[in-house]
Amino acid sequence: MKFVITGVKGQLGYDLVKQLSGANHEVIGIDREELDITDESAVLAYIEEVKPDAILHCAAFTNVDAAEEQKDAAYAVNALGPKYLAQAASKVGAKMVYVSTDYVFNGSASEPYEPDQATDPLGVYGETKLAGEEFVKQYLDNYFIVRTAWVYGINGHNFVKTMLRLGEERGEVGVVHDQIGSPTYTVDLAAFMIELVQSEKYGIYHATNEGVCSWYEFAVEIFKQAGMDVKVNPLTSDQFPRPAARPSYSVLSKKKIAEQGFTPLRDWKEALAAYLTELN
Template sequence: MLVLVTGINGQLGYDVVKELTAKGHEAVGVDRAQLDITDEAAVSAFVQNLEPQAIIHCAAYTNVDAAETDQEGAYKVNALGTKYLAEAAKHVDAKMVYVSTDYVFDGNGTEPYEVDHPTSPLGVYGETKLAGEKILQDTLDKCFIVRTAWVYGINGNNFVKTMLKLAQDRSELGVVYDQVGSPTYTVDLAGFLVELVDSDKFGIYHASNEGVCSWHEFAVEIFNQAGLDIKVNALTSEEFPRPAARPKYSVLSKKKIVNQGFTPMRDWKEALKDYLKELS
């Protein structure tokens, strides 16, 4: 299968191309320089010329804090970019995977969010990602929406890299303990996305590694596994203010992955171990 992958220079797109190639598919990865997804004519021409059988759309405006003041920029990428890709996919009869986020929920839950739970984003990033979801569903029948959370991979910046970097010149750190979720290793998520695109089981899915932790617990585990003696102090979200509000509870229910016969992702601690090996 010929698959177009957007966001090749991001954490996820990089691993998706690797996984597609490993599974015998032909992957064409693009970044902003090769294809500006906010340019409707460029997207249409590129997809018609390539004629992929599937598109895995990993490119996104992911700077949650910057989105609060750059609403137009975030909407262009997350909503309009998705619209243009979906229209182009429809034209060549390709299926499409759109990677979405836990930020479509308000984080006030206490039970893992099911795929049909009412959405209620707290900020611009979540609103624009949700707009992308709705546009895709309105445009294309052959589509998958995959909501994920707390993503980290070898390419680009992430929480794990930040913690390890801070540990180089500090022996003590403060990390919030009142935001809970499930870390997601891009290698594992890429595996699921490729398994999904190989099928015709369209719809919304939630995908993250198994298990639940707070950011504080995540940081402690990173240092434990890396063999670093760092004291991690527990902070409240109020003690660490950010321009954009974060969901307090980001745990996603992966029931549908199992119900549809796909392979569940492994525990987050096991995934972290492999990631630290990959980093070193």
């Protein structure tokens, strides 16, 4: 298959290119230098010229706090970008996978969110990603939307790298304990997306590593596996104020992955061990 992957300089885009390139597919990885996804005519011209079999859309405005200030920029990237790509995909008959987020939910649940549950984003980031989902549904009869959360990978900044750095520098860190979710290793997420896009089992999926933890528990496990003696102090979200509200519970139900016969992502602790090996 011939793939176009957006956001190739990000964590997920990088791993998708790596895995697909090793599997004898034709892979075109693009970032903003190659294509401005907020430019409608440029997107259409590019996709019509390349004529991919599938578009894996990973590019996004992911700075949750900055999105509160830069609403127009976040909307252009997170909503209009997917809209133009969906229109272009429709025109050339390409499949499309749009990567979305747990932030489309308000985080007030106590059970894992199912893909068909009502959405209610807390802030601009979630609102703009949800708008992107709606455009994808509007312009494509068949689509893949993959919501994920707490993503980390080798290529880019993430919570794991930050903890390792702060642990080295300070020997003591404070991490919120009242936000619950599931970490996601981009190597595993990329493998799932590749399996998904080669099927005809369209729809909305939730994909994270298995298991649940708080950010505090995630940090404790990072230092434990890295063999670092770092004191981790549990904080409340109120003690760590940020411009954008965070969902306090963002566990996504992965039942559909198994129901549709796809390979479930491994447990988050196992994935973390693989990542730390990759880092070293």
